[in-house]
Amino acid sequence: MYMKKRLSLGIVVIMSLALALGGVMGCGAKAPAAGTTPAATDTAKKGPTIKISSKTFTEAALLGTLSLQYLKGLGYPVENKMGLGELAVIRPALTSGQIDLYWEYTGTGVINLMKHDPVFEAQESYKLIKEWDAKNNIVWLDYAPLDDTYGIVVRGDVAEKYKLKTISDYVALVKKGESLKFVGFPEWEGRADGLPSFEKVYDFKMPKGDFVNVAMGLNYDTLKANKGDLAIAFTTEPRIVTDKLVMLVDDKKAFPVYNAAPVVRKEIVDAYPTLADDLKKLSSVLDTRTITELNMQADIEKKSVEEVSTTFLKSKGLLK
CATH class of the missing domain: 3.40.190.120 (Osmoprotection protein (prox); domain 2)
Structure with missing residues (x-):
């Protein structure tokens, strides 16, 4: 956010200093824009703003916020569009380009989007929806170990x-x-x-x-x-x-798998070749026990989703 400043005689001094320093700063580097730190400028990635959203329940909000804070920390330009709505709302928003990224469950994709029978093996479920959704220019990035079933x-x-x-x-x-x-x-x-x-x-x-x-x-x-x-x-x-x-361990796989994965518009994935690998570092540390504990902090301990997300990312070394 930029602050408006009053004109005064002091501005003459400032302009003189700016001109004098121009030769020093000139040949390449630009001064950081107002409101940004030198570190943010150094890591900033060039490309389209990634509009990140989520469904409305706690776990979905956590996954969306984790992605938002993590990617922002890596220098990606992001926009907060959290809590947009459930499947009937958020899916059309993704395919139409109103948003660019949110987390979906493989089981939801297979059963609700594909209208396929339930699948009980994680990799099979992921492969089915990933290949099916490619024709819609939607990319399913690597899924997390967490299984909300x-x-x-x-x-x-x-x-x-x-x-x-x-x-x-x-x-x-x-x-x-x-x-x-x-x-x-x-x-x-x-x-x-x-x-x-x-x-x-x-x-x-x-x-x-x-x-x-x-x-x-x-x-x-x-x-x-x-x-x-x-x-x-x-x-x-x-x-x-x-x-x-x-x-209890479901040792004979009676329940369909619902692994969470970031789903992203292909245009965004193409614009940022590092995005898939970066998000894999986040998804890989989100297993069922971990997300349950994060849900508990938000729902039972009444901490804000933003606080829970920030603390977790810092504990994993994913956010400074």
């Missing part, structure tokens, strides 16, 4: 008692006749990629008396009240951390 969480005391580490461990107990209360919600119980798929993949039938049906979102409270032993959950929910729940 369904998962099975267990109360810590229950996991310790039965030595539960994988979903197969739980299924083995059910087949032996052990009764463990499983907390779910109506939508998941009936949908094709929910309980029916879960039972099919793990080759078992959940006893009806063991299934506790609650409204979505009450699964954690039900476990905390000791009215359930296990529950269906989303793998990056903050309460997995705060309630000290154990996420």
Whole structure:
């Protein structure tokens, strides 16, 4: 931001000094523009401004803000367009050029954009949507290890008692006749990629008396009240951390993968040959546990998304 200055006799002195220094600064380097530091000028990249956006929920806002702060620190010209909207809004904004970059989930791309059946392997899901979207001049950069999908969480005391580490461990107990209360919600119980798929993949039938049906979102409270032993959950929910729940390993891949990846207009990728490698350094440090902890800082500890993002980037050496 530039400040307006009053004309005074002092300006004559300033102009004289500027003329005298002109010969010293002249042959190449220019003085930094007002409001920029010499370091920013040195690292500034030339090219189109990258308009970075996000969906509206906390995790999406974090991913967008991490990208914005990180790329800005590297000298990319960026514009903050955070919180634009969900898929029906943000996707057309990307393809029309209103925005240039946001983070999307591979599972969302495969299922909602391609109208493809769910995919349960990370690389396969990524390859499918990446190749499909190339025709739209949209580039899916390398995805992060974080997988925001369904998962099975267990109360810590229950996991310790039965030595539960994988979903197969739980299924083995059910087949032996052990009764463990499983907390779910109506939508998941009936949908094709929910309980029916879960039972099919793990080759078992959940006893009806063991299934506790609650409204979505009450699964954690039900476990905390000791009215359930296990529950269906989303793998990056903050309460997995705060309630000290154990996420069982989906060892037979019953749940579709939803790895997050930066999706960028091809025009921007072409303009900045270093962009893909730079963003890979960010995405590579965002695994499921890490994003869950960042979600917790924002949602539970009530820190601002900007503060959480800045602290994390600095801790990883991605921001000075």
